[in-house]
Amino acid sequence: MLVRLxxxxxxxxLLRDHGTLYLVxxxxxxxESPAAPGMDVxxxxxxxxxxxxxxxxxxxxGAHRAVGRFLVxxxxxxxxxxxxxxxxxxxxxxxxxLSPTSGPTRFRYGVGHWFGTVRPVSxxxxxxxxxxxxxxxxxxxxxxxxxxxxxxxxxAAPHQGVGARRRALLAAADGVRTPAELARHLGRPAFHxxxxxxxxxxxxxxxxxxxxAPDAAPAPPAPAFPPVPPVSDPDIALLRRLRDxxxxxx
Amino acid sequence: xxxxxxxxxxxxxxxxxxxxxxxxWNSGLALGTAGESPVGDHETTAAETAELARAAAExxxxxxxxxxxxxxxxxxxxxxxxxxxxxGYHVLRFVxxxxxxxxxxxxxxxxxxGNLALARIRLGDLAERLVLG
Numbered sequence: 477m478l479v480r481l482x483x484x485x486x487x488x489x490l491l492r493d494h495g496t497l498y499l500v501x502x503x504x505x506x507x508e509s510p511a512a513p514g515m516d517v518x519x520x521x522x523x524x525x526x527x528x529x530x531x532x533x534x535x536x537x538g539a540h541r542a543v544g545r546f547l548v549x550x551x552x553x554x555x556x557x558x559x560x561x562x563x564x565x566x567x568x569x570x571x572x573x574l575s576p577t578s579g580p581t582r583f584r585y586g587v588g589h590w591f592g593t594v595r596p597v598s599x600x601x602x603x604x605x606x607x608x609x610x611x612x613x614x615x616x617x618x619x620x621x622x623x624x625x626x627x628x629x630x631x632a633a634p635h636q637g638v639g640a641r642r643r644a645l646l647a648a649a650d651g652v653r654t655p656a657e658l659a660r661h662l663g664r665p666a667f668h669x670x671x672x673x674x675x676x677x678x679x680x681x682x683x684x685x686x687x688x689a690p691d692a693a694p695a696p697p698a699p700a701f702p703p704v705p706p707v708s709d710p711d712i713a714l715l716r717r718l719r720d721x722x723x724x725x726x
Numbered sequence: 727x728x729x730x731x732x733x734x735x736x737x738x739x740x741x742x743x744x745x746x747x748x749x750x751w752n753s754g755l756a757l758g759t760a761g762e763s764p765v766g767d768h769e770t771t772a773a774e775t776a777e778l779a780r781a782a783a784e785x786x787x788x789x790x791x792x793x794x795x796x797x798x799x800x801x802x803x804x805x806x807x808x809x810x811x812x813x814g815y816h817v818l819r820f821v822x823x824x825x826x827x828x829x830x831x832x833x834x835x836x837x838x839x840g841n842l843a844l845a846r847i848r849l850g851d852l853a854e855r856l857v858l859g
Contacts, residue, residue, distance in 0.1 A: 524825040555729035556856035560821075560829055563730075563757050564750065595730070605755060608773070612754065639784030640803070641752075641828070664826045668752045 477581055478574070482599035489587040493580075495573025498589040503596035506589040507569035511656050512666040515565050515591065521663025525552060538590040545592055562594045567605055568665040574606045609667060617674035621685045626652050627673055628683040638681065642672050646681065730758035733856045737833050740848055742840025744814065745833075747772055748821075748856075751779035752828040764814075764834065771832075779818055779830050782807050806846060815842050819849040823857050831856075 478490065478497070485502035495509025508514060519525040529552055537546035544562060547553040553561075613620075627649040632638060638646065648658055659669035676682045728736065730748050737746040738760050745761035749772045756772035763771040782788050782804045792803035802820035809816040815835040823829070831853050835845055 519825050522825040524823075554856070554858050556733060556858075557823060557825075559730045560748075560757060560823060560827055560857070561825055563755075564827060567753075567755055604769070608769070609753065637784070637786045639786070640789060641784065662826065665753075668828070671753065 477583070478599045478603055481583060486583065486585065487588070488583055488585040489589070490573075491582045491584065492573050493577040494575050495569050497570060497573055497602070498587070499599065500588070500593060500596060502599060504566065504570065504599055504602045505593045505596045506591055507566045507573055507602075508589075509569040509572035509666075511572040512565070512569040513660045513663065514569075515561060517660055518561055518565060518663050518665070519553075521661075524557075534590070537592070540592075541588050541590050542592040543590060544594045559595050562591075563597070564665055566597065567602065568667050570602050571606050571609050571667045574603065575610075613671060613674055616671065617678040619677070619684065622655075622673050622677045622682065623670050624654055624656075625685045626654055627658060627676075629676075630681055630683060632681060636679070636681075638679075642676055642681075645669065645672050646676070649682070728852075728855055730856070731760075733831070733852050734758050734760035737831065737849065737852055740833065740835070740841075740845050742815075742836040742838070743833060743845075744836055745771070747775070747832040748829060749776050749779070749832055750827070750829050751776040751783060757829065761834070775816070775818060775830075775832050778809075779807060779820070780828075783820065783828070806850065808842070808846065810842070811837070813837050815840050815845070817842070817845050817849050819846075819853045821853045821856060 481488075481490065481499060482502040487500050488498075490497040490499065494511060495507060497504055498506040513521075516527075516530050520527050520530055525547075533543050533546045533550065533552065537543045544558055548555055548558050627645075628651050629646045629649050644662065645658060648661055653661060655669045655673045656666055658664075658673075659666040662669070673682060677684050734746040734748065737743060743761065745763055745768075746759070747756055747768065748758040749756055754773035754776040756769055759768040759772070765771055783802065789803035802822055804820055806820065807818040809818075814837045817833045817835070819831045819833075821827070821829045821831060831849055833845055833849055835842070
């Protein structure tokens with residue numbers, strides 16, 4: 477759907493279960509997701525902007541959809557800072573907004589975002605980056621259970637390096653906060669925090685909850701063939717190869 | 727105050743410049759690109775250099791004792807990384823921001839026409855101007 481909207485140079489908001497993408501002329505200008513800290517969190521948590529400075533910018537420029545521009549023009553942020561922070565936030569939110577979901581996808585033509593346009597990105601680049609990020613997470617540690625569970629640190633082995641950023645993450649992990657909550661707490665992008673948590677899991681530095689059992693498969697339809705007599709010693713390797721071959725064809 | 731594109735365009739005016747990138751080393755995202763890529767794909771180059779930059783930024787041997795003043799989390803402990811090859815130079819310059827970020831500038835220079843010392847100084851200057859409010 478995103479590709480089609482980009483092709484027709486659509487302007488509006490793409491609403492999905494886990495977030496919203498805003499397009500202007502088919503290019504992505506903004507994204508937001510409940511799972512990802514917004515620009516306000518990123519800028520105020522580290523003390524780059526006082527909360528009042530942000531609120532004032534929204535009050536004065538929100539109606540004109542030019543909050544980003546206002547932050548620069550009023551001397552609160554540099555152009556480079558605005559672009560770095562905003563791009564980071566857009567790709568972060570887009571990662572969650574474009575996550576696979578069974579929910580509906582809707583597009584509201586003409587709807588814009590009050591933050592305004594900073595540095596539009598092609599929809600294709602956003603989609604490609606989102607896929608790359610999903611693969612990167614799985615390449616680091618292929619079990620998604622750590623993404624949503626509270627982060628519980630484990631002791632490091634002697635001389636095991638952790639790195640300053642992950643040390644700060646572990647220090648904030650109180651055994652209750654989830655990766656999304658830690659991201660908000662530290663004022664970091666949520667994807668970066670997920671990635672760090674997966675890296676910590678791979679290094680054995682956080683507890684790794686067992687993956688929830690996959691959803692029970694729906695009851696199979698009545699067999700079209702007469703039932704096969706029970707086999708006492710199934711050839712597991714053969715069955716696996718058979719399954720892989722079938723999946724490759726489907 | 728330059729934005730990302732102006733900054734990369736300016737980097738490309740340095741003698742021997744072949745490609746320039748602004749990359750997030752934590753995720754591997756290319757925030758901006760200019761010129762050509764050694765492998766023909768800017769995003770691949772960004773993802774690869776991000777791995778190198780991340781190693782330097784995270785291994786304690788490079789960073790312990792090099793952090794900024796207490797409470798200044800934006801100060802990257804590593805200033806730059808230089809890779810020389812038979813055909814070229816790569817200069818990676820970490821960018822300091824006063825919010826949480828993990829970005830660096832990467833400039834690829836031709837070995838014969840590039841000036842490594844000049845590029846290193848100018849890239850440091852560009853990295854500072856990029857985030858000056």
